[in-house]
Amino acid sequence: MSEPAVVPDMITVMSQQPPSRGQRRKLRTRTALIEAAQEIFAERGDLEVSIQHITEAADVGFGSFYNHFSSKAELLDAALAEALESHAAWLESVLAHVDDPAEVFATSMRLTGRLVRTRPQTARVLMSGRGALLSASYGHAPHARRDIEAAVAAGRFVTEDIEVALACTAGCLIATMHLCDTAPEASVEAIADQTVLNVLRMFGMQDDEARRIVALPLPVDEPPSTTL
Incomplete structure (x- = not known):
């Protein structure tokens, strides 16, 4: 996936000057297009719909689309980036x-x-994100890579290749979310924790210690209300 041409507005460093009325209106339109793209992508797994369909879903004029994005592909990149960055920022805040x-x-x-x-639409975006959970230079992937590297340096994990370890992590997460999504009667919590337990074992952690970590109380289990 190509990197987004524009950094998501929610993570852009704003200038000290408050935005003008025109800038606020432009931001609202861009946000509406991103939200519509996220919803369509979560439902379909693609944006193989007309631009008019997207602008109608966003309740904005058709001509407004090209004031913000050059193509549907660029819009999808921005929608994925914002979902990933929002989730990564939330994890950073609760685990600081x-x-x-x-x-x-x-x-x-x-x-x-x-x-x-907790956020099924976000989960569907991540599951359908064309490998973004693994390879994007923004969002969850660089944070997971950093945590694996730090755990290796601290002697907590053993792995010969960080990129393979990251691939295993992303693959396990995506597969786990698919499993939970297709088996609604299953316990999401039990499946997620069993997956993490197995990943910790894979990274060389002793069983007792892995079980202790997976049994720790979560700092929070509900992401804040955001786009998704």
Whole structure:
């Protein structure tokens, strides 16, 4: 997936001057288009619909689309980036007080796996994100890579290749969310925690310690109300 041409507005460093009325209107229109794209992508897994369909879903004029995006592909990149960045920023905030990188990594995985229940539309965007959860230079991927590297440096994880470890992490997360999404009668919490337990074992952690970490109380289980 190509990187978005524009950094999502929600994570852009705003100037000290308050935005003008025209800037606020432009931001609202762009946000509406991104929200519509996220909803369509979560439902369909693609944006193989007309631009008119997207603008109608966003309740904005057709001519407004090209004031913000050059193509549907660029809009999709921005929609995925914003979903990923929003989730990553939330994880950073709730885990800022945790010093153990292995615990940060495990808790991030546990909370992400629970998105199928807590934020199902976000989960569907991540599941259909064309590998963004693994390879994007923004969002969850660089945070997970950082946590794995820190856990290896601290002697908490053992892995010979960080990129393979990241691939295993992303693959397990996506597969777990798919499993929970297709088996609504299953316990999302139990499946997510079992996945994390197995990943910790895969990274060389002793069973007793892995079970201790997975049994820790979660700092929070409900992401704040956002676009998704």
